[in-house]
Amino acid sequence: MFVLTVDQIDSRRTPDRVEPVLQALADRWGDRLLSAPERTAGDEFQLATRDPATALEIVLELARDTVWSIGAGIGDLTSPLGPSVRALSGTAFVNAREAVTAAKKRPDRVALVTDDAEETARVDPLVRLLVALRDRRTAEGWELADLLEQDSALTSKDAAARLGISAQAASQRALTAGLRLETEARPALVALLASADARIGA
Numbered sequence: 001m002f003v004l005t006v007d008q009i010d011s012r013r014t015p016d017r018v019e020p021v022l023q024a025l026a027d028r029w030g031d032r033l034l035s036a037p038e039r040t041a042g043d044e045f046q047l048a049t050r051d052p053a054t055a056l057e058i059v060l061e062l063a064r065d066t067v068w069s070i071g072a073g074i075g076d077l078t079s080p081l082g083p084s085v086r087a088l089s090g091t092a093f094v095n096a097r098e099a100v101t102a103a104k105k106r107p108d109r110v111a112l113v114t115d116d117a118e119e120t121a122r123v124d125p126l127v128r129l130l131v132a133l134r135d136r137r138t139a140e141g142w143e144l145a146d147l148l149e150q151d152s153a154l155t156s157k158d159a160a161a162r163l164g165i166s167a168q169a170a171s172q173r174a175l176t177a178g179l180r181l182e183t184e185a186r187p188a189l190v191a192l193l194a195s196a197d198a199r200i201g202a
Contacts (some may be wrong), residue, residue, distance in 0.1 A: 002049050022045060025058065033047055047085060141176060
């Protein structure tokens with residue numbers, strides 16, 4: 001099981017961002033979550049999912065905004081499952097709490113904790129590495145990345161035409177933004193997350 005505990009950075013001096021993010025998360029990933037994401041205390045919220053790909057997608061989406069400390073916990077849930085995130089418990093929640101505490105002290109704002117220290121040491125740095133790759137992406141790189149994500153059938157040449165740039169310029173943007181590297185790394189990372197979860201449940 002994957003649990004995210006997410007806390008808004010510098011919330012005392014910035015507007016509360018939790019409610020609109022909760023709605024956006026529910027709209028996009030609600031069918032893959034155990035229940036609706038929920039504010040748990042102040043400017044903090046939690047969500048839980050059984051799907052490693054969903055957990056990674058949400059971590060990356062939240063990290064892109066740079067206003068959240070994101071703790072990901074992998075562990076078990078106590079049965080029976082409750083009707084809301086607040087009603088759930090288990091080591092996944094304990095690990096997510098430990099992770100968000102660690103994330104608040106890191107420049108990349110992300111941490112992952114599992115029930116096994118060696119498993120954590122294997123997976124946590126790779127999640128953070130992918131976040132760091134995306135953190136270095138320029139506005140132009142994100143423009144291309146978002147366009148390709150919106151229409152996976154687009155070729156590089158098609159994307160270049162839509163952006164009004166040359167195919168060579170689009171190729172350079174993709175290289176600088178690390179788009180191919182991310183595309184290749186994400187399935188491998190999802191597999192590692194799934195493996196970590198399976199070991200915990202074994």
